[in-house]
Every structure is written in C-alpha cells, then in structure tokens.
Amino acid sequence: MSHNCIYSAADFKSDQEVKWCPGCGDHAVLGSLTAALARISSEDCVPREKFTVVSGIGCSSRFPYYVRSYGFHGIHGRAAAIATGVKTANPDLSVWVATGDGDSLAIGGNHFIHAVRRNVDMTMMLFNNEIYGLTKGQYSPTTKLGKVTKTSPFGTIEKPFKPGELAIGAGGTFFARSVDAEVALTTEMLVAGARHKGMAVVEALVNCVIFNDKTHATYAGDKATRAENTILLKHGEPMIFGANRDKGLVLDGEQLRGVRLGDDGVAESDILVHDAHTANPTIHFLLAGMSWPDYPVALGIIRQVEAPAYDAEVHRQVEEQQATAKISNVDDLLGSGATWKV
C-alpha cells in the first residue's frame, strides 16, 4: 500500500463553511462520506485526487463543496448524467453522486433510471427527506400521501415513489438504505457501494429539520424506534428485528409478512434468510417497498448483484477494436473507403 493513500476523514473535509441548517440530516451523511472516503482510500489505495463528487441542485447537492476532492455542482436533476460522462470518460476515477429526492426522482427521474439501467460504476447518495427544502417546503415525489405542504395545502394526492422500488425496477444491481443518524451504517453502505462494480444507490433517510421535521421519526427517530420499526438486512442472515430480536419476516404466498418468533409456533428456521446476491429481484423489490407501520423499514444492503459496468464495457470495446484496427490515425481514416487521385 502506497503511503500516499493513508488519509483520515479530516483529509476529505474542504475549507468551505458548511451552510446546512443546524440539525439537518445532511451533516451526518457528510461525516459518513468523509469517513467512507478515508476508508476506501486507505484500504483500497485510492489517492484523494481520484475522487470526484458530482451533484445536481438542492440542499444535498451542495455536497461537493464540502468534500476535499474534485467536485462538480451541476444543474437540477442532471447529476446522474454528468457523472455518467465523468466516469465513462475516465473509469479510473472514483465517482460519487450527491442528490436528493426532488433532484433525482422528479426533474432528474429519467437520468436516474437510465444511469441505473446502464449500471455505470458509481455510487449515488440519494438523500431522501421527502420534501423540497431549498425552495422552502413543497412536496416531493417521495412525500407521504396526504402530507400538507406549501403546494399541497389540502394534503398531497400523489402516491409517492419508493426510491428502492424504482432502482430495482430499473434493473439496479445495488441498492442499500440507511438513516442519517446511523453514521457508522451509512459509512458501511457507502463503502460497500463504492466497492460494487456498477451503479450503487444508497438511500439515506434524512431529516429536514425546517420543512419536514420528523418525517422519518416514527420508524427511525431514535435508536429505540429504529430497533423496533426497522430491520437491518444482512446477506445470509435471517430477517429478524426488534430490540429483543423477537420479530421477523416470512414469505406468505407472494407477500412478506411480519411475525413474532414463538407466536403460532414460528421458529427462527421459518424466518426468511436475506439473499442480497440473487439475481431474481422479487424479494428485493418487496423489501425495498416495505413501509411502516405495515412493515419494518428495511435498512442495509437490499440488493447487490454482479453485472458488467457500462463504463468498463465501453472501454473494453475500445480496446477490442484497437487491437484489430486497420485505422490507427486520422490520416488512415480520411483515406479509408473509395478514393481517387486527380
């Protein structure tokens, strides 16, 4: 390991003053990211200059300014497209996308699904606070049905997106979820996402303290709530949750069902074992779609499957064509095909 690659989280903090509101969930995710970058750089020997953070528009999209690396603050909705260009132009870079529920699921929805479909090797941090914060409190595509906001004074009448369903539906190869306050878990998800060869979407449930305070509180507000109302999925382990680890998930026909261990003779062996690596997305889709109070909210890596990454495939084609090329420079090109002399 090269000496150049030993970094601490502090080495990834830029000199810019962080301007999010006090109490905003984004602060915690920034801490998770700088910790994740320090880990990846040190453990995988990735020097700082290889990291590039790309964003769109919104509170979370200010992220690049606060990370000491290469950064590009784009325009609304286009982070995934810009990052696709960065990574495809230079697959040697470690590319990160910071984006929000408005940025990537409304104005940038098209770029989101296509980046996922192409499986561009980059890690997207999808900050889901279920609100437009920077424009001061309008509902977003993930706002809970019926929520009163400035543009839904009588409550929203739009069924929200679940980002995980969208990502898995678009053929995504990696989807994980964390919560702002679970800094270590977020870090772990980001590291796993970065190491995944392909597009990794890490949804961070973040709190907007000003315009949508406590939107995630009933299932993720504090440690005790999280223990009871979320489930941390781990590949190969049974889907058991609760402070006393007394609850679990079983497959009932085509549906997941929450059960209590011991009730009606339910034993641990009846509980579904999480297989994040199966190509079949059916259970992953169900897990990503679980919402409280009907189900615990799933955290951790929900889906992680291998597939060729777009950027690597592009450059594989370049190498293949160059290996057998008859045309090796522009003079060859201009003189190719039918020509005649005067």
Added chain:
Amino acid sequence: METQKITEIADVVVRFSGDSGDGMQLVGTLFSDAAAVGGNGISTFPDFPSEIRAPQGTVAGVSGFQVHLGAAKMTTPGDTCDTLVAMNPAALRANTRGLRPDSTIILDDDAFTPKEFRKAGLVSDDPIAELGLEGYNIVAPKITSLTREALEGLGLDVKSATKCKNMFALGLCFYLYNKPLEHTFEYIERKFAKKNPAIAEANVRALKAGFNYGANTHSFANTYNIKPAALPEGTYRMINGNQATAWGFIAASEKSGRPLFCGSYPITPATVILEELAKRRDLGVVTVQAEDEIAGICTSIGASFAGSLAVTTTSGPGLSLKSEAMGLAVMTELPLVVVDVQRGGPSTGLPTKTEQSDLLQALYGRNGEAPMVVIAASTPSDCFHYAFWAAKIALERMTPVLLLTDGFIANGSEPWCIPSMADYPAIKPPIIRELQGSQYFCYDRDPEAGARTWAIPGTPGLEHRIGGLEKDKRIGCVSHDPTNHHTMTELRAAKIARVASFIPTQEITTGDPEGDLLVVGWGGTRGHLQGAVEKLRAEGKRVSHCHFNWINPLPHGVEQIFSRFRQIVVCELNMGQFAGYLRMNFPQFAYLQYNKVQGLPFTIDELAAHFNSLI
C-alpha cells in the same frame, strides 16, 4: 449497332425519385460516386420525407436524390433537373416544379397504372397531360418487368427481384451520361457478395440490363459526356457534411491529445454524426447514446470536466432542450462543442428539411449573460474544417462553442481533396499538471486569451470544485458578491470577444472589394449565393459576395467591406436573423433582406432575379 451521338456538356443535374423504399438514396449516391471517381465536380441534395415508409405510392412518401455533376467544381446541387428518374406517378407529380421544358423524364411504365395514379392523387389516367408534361422528352421502359426478366433463373422471389429495379434505372442513367459501371460493381461486391451472392448477381444483372436497354433501344437521341473537372491535384473522396463534422472532431482529438467523447441523442438530421463517431472505437472515440438531449450535453459536460474533448450533437428542438446545460458550460468555463444541424422549425417543424432559423437561439438562447462562440460551416466538406476549429477554440479558450450546420450541407455530399493532418495546426489546451504555489485557483486566467486553466480530475494537488453557481473571479469558490458577479460577467464576455483576434479577418468571398451590391450570407447558403453572384458578374454587374462562417464574435474587417458598397442585401433561410444581428453590431449600414423559409435551399435563378431587381 449504330453509334449514338455523344454530346459534350459542361454540367448536368439528375434527380432520382421514387417511393421511400425504392432505394433512390442509394442509386443517387452510387451515381454521384461514379461520376466523382471519374473526376467530375459533384454537389448532391438528398431530399426525403420524415416518414420512413409513408403509404406506398403517395406524394408524401416520395424520396429524392439530386446530383449536379460537371466539368468544374460544383457549388450547388442545381436549381432544376435535366433528367428526372420517376419510379412511380407520385414521384413524377412531386417533381414537376423542378423541371425545365427540355428535361428528360425516365419513368417506370409498369408503375404508371390507374391504381398508382389514384394513390398519387391524380384524377385522370393521363398523368403527362394532367401534369402539363407534353413536349418533354419522356422515356418509359417497363423497368419493373424488364428487371424481373433480367433476373430470371436466379431463383429470387418476386419481391427481391423487384427490389433491383433501382439498379436498372441507375444503369440506364450510366448509359445516358457515359459513366462506367465498375465503381458500382465494386460496391455490390463489397455489400452483398459474401452475405448473399444471389442478390449480388441480381444487382449486377439489373444494372447491366438498364445500361444495355439504353444502348440497344435508342431511347435517347443523344448521350452525354461531362469532362473531368480541373481540380487541384490530390487524393479525393466523397464526403457529406455530417461525416465531415464527425471526422473534424476526431482530427481535433488527435491534434490535442484529448480523448474524444460524444454524448448525444438521435435526432434528424444530426444523427449521422453520432453514428459516424460510434463506429470509431478504433480511434478511441467514446460515444454515449444518452436517454435524452439533456443527458447528451450533460454527459459531455461531465466528460469535459474529466478531461475529454467533449462534443454533443443535435438539431433545433434538441438545442432548445440543451439550453440550460449550455449555460452550465459557460459558467464552469469548460471546453465543449455543441453541433446544431439546423432544420425547419419551430417545434418539430420540418425535420428532414433545411433552414437557418436557429441563429438567434444559438447566439442568445440561454438564461443570463451567457455568450458562446458561434461558428457556421458552409459546405459539406468544410464541416471538417469548422468542426476542427470549433474544437480548437473550445479547448484553447476554455469555452463552449456552438457549431451550426444545416440539413442541406449535412446530407449533401461533394468530392473532397483529402487533407494531410500534418497541415493542421496543433491544439494546446491550458491543462495544468501540477500545483504551482500553495493553492490552486481554478479561475486564474491567461491575461491574453482570458482562458482559465484546466485541472483534470486525477491530478494530485489540484482538487477543486466548480459548478453552476457564480464563482469568485480567482479562487473559484461560490461567490454572491455583487461586484464579483459583474466582473465575472465581463470576463466571460471578454473571453469570447477576444476570439476575434484568433480567427481570420473577414474577406470578400466573390467579386471586387467595391460595387453596387454586396450579397451577404452565412453558413450553408454559400454555394447558391456564390453561383448567383457569379452569374450577375458574368453579365457585367458590379455585385460581390461576402460570406460569414464566424458568427460570434464577428471577425475584424467587416465595416471596411460593408462601407464600400452602395447596397447590402442579407440573404438567409429564415426571416432575417443575421440581418438583425448585423444591424445591432454595425448600425451605421442599411441592410436589405432576402428571406426564404420553405424548407428548401435557395435557387440561383431566384437569387439572381432578385439581385437584378435591386441594381
């Protein structure tokens, strides 16, 4: 067999016209290529509907390919045609306007049936009378049945055999204009011999059958010969504008050492640029067929940030969609070339037809003060030159550049004397490779050119953040400071204005430096304007032509030229956008206008008549 008389002529216009599925674009191209290889000057004009296969036999489904070949360099595809090949009544009906009284019309008699007349919207069973074509030299072999007969014994089904009728028509035209068949045999060999020898043989037989029909039946009183043009020595090839544009970028990539990246979304008539670039993985070209126009430009901006020569290609409606992202490239001061192959607008407009109506969108179609360099190519082959220069300016001046072409020059083709890359200049982008001093200031700029430095991700010590928010004029951090914004606005404008010292001084294109009338144009109208001015000058008129390729900034020397003419007429395929731009830049002159928005190029005759009326 008695020998027919061969008449020497200076030039001729041939138009192949038929149903969209009849292969007219192919035979038009093969005819042009054969003539070009034989040394003729060539200018082509493919003219096709936006529907891929409109109802068979209808006027809406007619696809045409016009070629002008001559014993000199041809600057336009010709106003009217000398020979029209009409494979069905709809093709005849669609092209009556482009005929002269002495034109030859070659028809497929098999297709001239009452059923086809009705499809073509003809009311009578005598299309010649109905369309007023009595007196034309009409040659009407039964092309379909003669083709089928020629292919008997090859075991082809009727449909496949009938498909070869375009080759029969081509063979007949080769006979009429004394062109050799070898070039087309070679094409057929390349295209079909391996995959389908029977089809290859069928095409060869149909071609020969057409040629022999002409020789044996004495359908034509004369045949014609057009001598090779006295062109400069060199190796030539045919090239169309879209291909030339794509290759110009590849050349700039080689000269700059920056890998070429094209993010683009298919749109008529620009798509061929993306297709040409997608073929060139062998030269390291990376193409991303994006999910939409916005992603096309945004992937390119990302690639530019990552150190590529990034281009994105589109046509009018797509340019509208790219507006916001162009502003981002202006703000981040990254090199980027945006190609707009103009077509008839507004909205979806006339997708396959030409127009010059995106000029003001190119100049001003962005929010905020967002100046960009704007360049317009004017012939199929000079798209190579201007694409190269667009890339050179973008890379060396760290700015987005908009390259305007149009459907006419993008689809049109001409012989091109292949340049040597040794004759093209180096491209030296201001890449910074290591930290100088204690901190990297990404908006530090070259005092002369005004370009900032380019620190490419992956370079140690130069980590920095840029984006769409206004930046501090030096450090590059976000700045909301009022006077900084004013200064940055001026710096961005000055950077573009200074390009005027980098480009050639404006010159007269044709004619004397003073006179009664100066014909001003820009972009793809060059050949027609030049042709009309030459025509008037041959009549002794004091007319000159001044053609613009560099639109923003305008070159030096314009006022000196304009001031020496009694009248100035600005001719463009829009309602006067360049005229308005000139009025704003040079208000001391009066500008007449000549405008046309029919989805068609100018004709030399209409221009010459108008200029005559002004003198």
